[in-house]
Amino acid sequence: MKRNAKMYETVAALMTPGKGILAADESDGTAGKRLEMVHLPNEPENRQDFRELLFTAPGIEEYLSGVIMYDSSIRNSTDDGMPFPDVLLAKGILPGIKVDMGTKEMDGFRGEVVTQGLDNLEERFNEYYDLGARFAKWRAVILIDEDTPTDAAIEINAVMLARYAQIAQRVGIVPIVEPEVIFAGDHDILRAEMVTSRVLQILFQTLIKYKVDLGALILKSSMVLAGDMNSEQSTPAQIANATLRAFHMSVPYEVGGIVFLSGGQTPKRATENLNAIAKMGGQPWPITFSYSRAIEEPFLTTWQGKSANAEEAQKMLLHACKMNALAQQGRYEPEKDSKLK
Ligand code: 13P
Numbered sequence: 367m368k369r370n371a372k373m374y375e376t377v378a379a380l381m382t383p384g385k386g387i388l389a390a391d392e393s394d395g396t397a398g399k400r401l402e403m404v405h406l407p408n409e410p411e412n413r414q415d416f417r418e419l420l421f422t423a424p425g426i427e428e429y430l431s432g433v434i435m436y437d438s439s440i441r442n443s444t445d446d447g448m449p450f451p452d453v454l455l456a457k458g459i460l461p462g463i464k465v466d467m468g469t470k471e472m473d474g475f476r477g478e479v480v481t482q483g484l485d486n487l488e489e490r491f492n493e494y495y496d497l498g499a500r501f502a503k504w505r506a507v508i509l510i511d512e513d514t515p516t517d518a519a520i521e522i523n524a525v526m527l528a529r530y531a532q533i534a535q536r537v538g539i540v541p542i543v544e545p546e547v548i549f550a551g552d553h554d555i556l557r558a559e560m561v562t563s564r565v566l567q568i569l570f571q572t573l574i575k576y577k578v579d580l581g582a583l584i585l586k587s588s589m590v591l592a593g594d595m596n597s598e599q600s601t602p603a604q605i606a607n608a609t610l611r612a613f614h615m616s617v618p619y620e621v622g623g624i625v626f627l628s629g630g631q632t633p634k635r636a637t638e639n640l641n642a643i644a645k646m647g648g649q650p651w652p653i654t655f656s657y658s659r660a661i662e663e664p665f666l667t668t669w670q671g672k673s674a675n676a677e678e679a680q681k682m683l684l685h686a687c688k689m690n691a692l693a694q695q696g697r698y699e700p701e702k703d704s705k706l707k
Pocket of ligand 1: 656
C-alpha cells in the first residue's frame, strides 16, 4: 500500500497543470538519427552533448515535470561528472526510463510487430529505481493498413503492456503504457478513431484483467489523425473531438493521466492540436504532452551540433516547452508564435 501511495504522488507530480514530459529516451540507434539531422556522427560523446544540453537548459523546470531517459543516458553524466538523473532531480524534474527493447516482427502477420523486453525486467527496474527513476515507459506499435491491425497483434501487445505495468508497480515505479497508433499511412481520420478506440478498449480490459492499479498508471497515446499520406487533413478541432471521443469510449476515468506523443507531426501542429484538446474543457483525466520530436527538433535545427549555437538552441528548447505548457492549458496562440514551424 505504501508503494502505491508514493506512485500516486508521482502521477500527481508528472501531471502538474502547466507542465509536461520530455521524451528524451531514444535508443542509441534512434539518437543517431537525431544527430544525423545536425551532421554529427553517432558517437557516445555526441549523444552525451545532446542530452547534456537538453537537461541543463536554464528554465526548463518551469514547464517540464519529467524527462524519460534510455538505459545509456540514465547512467550518463555531465562533463562535470553530475549524473543526469541528479541534474534533473536538482531542478525538481522526475527522471523516467524507457524499458522496452524495441519491436520484433510477428511471423505470419504482415508488417505487424510485438514489443520485446520482459526478460529480467524486475531486476532492471530495481536498478533503475536506485538510479533515481520513478516512472517508466513501454511502447507498443500499431500499424493501420487495409487488413491491420489484427486483434491478435493488439491483444499480444496489450498483454505485454499489462505484464510490464504489473512489474513496474510492484517495484514502485509508475508505468506509462504507450500503444502508438502510427501516423504514417493513407487512412482517414475516422479509421484512426476506430482503431484507436479498439486498441484502447482491449488495452484497458487487459490491464483490468491483470489487476493493474489504473490510478498509478499513465496512458501515453497518439492523437487521432488522418494518415500522413491522406490528402484530407483535419482541423485541430476535428482532431481534438475525434481524440477525446476515442478516450471517452475506452479509457476508465480512474486512469491517473493521459500524455501525448507527437508521432511525426510538425512541432507547430503537435502544439496546436494539444491546445485544441485543452480548449475542449476539463476531462476526467489530466492531459498533457510527452513529446520527443516536437520538442527536440526546434532545438536541433538551432544547435546544428555547434557549441557556438548551444545557448540559442537551449532558448529554443525552452520556447518549445513553454508553448506546449501553454497549449496544455488551452492558452497557445499559434498566430503569435513565429518560432515553431
Ligand atoms: P514523438 O513525440 O517523437 O512521437 O516521441 C514520443 C515517444 O515517446 C515515442 O515513443
